[in-house]
Amino acid sequence: MMDKHAVMICGHGSRDDFAIEEFNSLAFHLRNRLPEIEIESGFLEFATPIIRTGLEKLKAKGAKKIVCLPGMLFAAGHVKNDLPSEINNFGAENPGIEMVFGRELAIDSKLLRAAQDRIEEAERNASNSIPRKDTLLMVVGRGTNDSDANSNVSKVTRMLWEGMGFGWAEVSYSGVAFPLVNEGLERVLKLGYKRIIVFPYFLFTGILVRRIYTWADEIATANPNIEIVKASYLNDHEQLIDCFLDRIEEALNGSNNMNCLLCKYREQIIGYEHDHGAAQVGHHHHVVGIGTDGHEASDHGVHHGHHHHGHNHNHDSDHHHDHNNAHKKD
Structure with missing residues (x-):
């Protein structure tokens, strides 16, 4: 049993077996680079294991602080809504575990x-x-x-x-x-x-x-x-792995704020005014766990509606996630 921090790598997921293999290879490289940290990985949709499964594994190993890192380049709906919904739900059900949401890879x-x-x-x-x-x-x-x-x-x-x-x-x-x-x-x-x-x-x-x-x-x-x-996509390039390590370090040190200045949920962005102040809820539950292994989706105990933390994108609020999630206003 451990009492120190752990890391959860949150992938998008794909119905493509090769995509899953490449994501798992990335997680393998990160484990090799950080042998002192317990690392699990999982997918938001279309593949297993799902994110909840990885979080439960870290919980069973005694993790008291879990850094959840988006395995995604930029912050769109999955990073701004779906992943925080998953992480906040798990955190609400496990108040003894500190949940930290790292930022996306972004421009680096x-x-x-x-x-x-x-x-x-x-x-x-x-x-x-x-x-x-x-x-x-x-x-x-x-x-x-x-x-x-x-x-x-x-x-x-x-x-x-x-x-x-x-x-x-x-x-x-x-x-x-x-x-x-x-x-x-x-x-x-x-x-x-x-x-x-x-x-x-x-x-x-x-x-x-x-x-x-x-x-x-x-x-x-x-x-x-x-x-x-x-040209080839990025895949497991050494610089990509280094960037993931930077995001983990930022989250552990508390310096992982996302760039929210042009977030359509915080500001009235031209053409997306209807999204301003929208509630932060996941929209992916119908494809959780569906994909490469042919298993049907189930809710796995994850609730995708509002919960007692009351997270929303209202610009008049403090606009931050509990458990030190990264999408917050300074």
């Missing part, structure tokens, strides 16, 4: 270096030698209904564009946001660049990454005079 110099490496790998493996001034970089984000999260992809793109010296760069998304990858590629073909590098700014593989590569292949087949190069 380590992740930019990892992205640079993936793009340079693609350049080295390309068939032709084409200078960057004649190359267009297409960075592909996941796409959400949160403009704050979507805009982070644009910032990453701009920093890679200027930092690596490409002739041009554009952003597209695998879903939800505009433009989609196929639409974005059709538009940039008209700019006249000799090479287009398609870089999925994703942590792991999965259905969406395969869709991105399929679109790239279709564009390449239809446009043989333009070289379409597919």
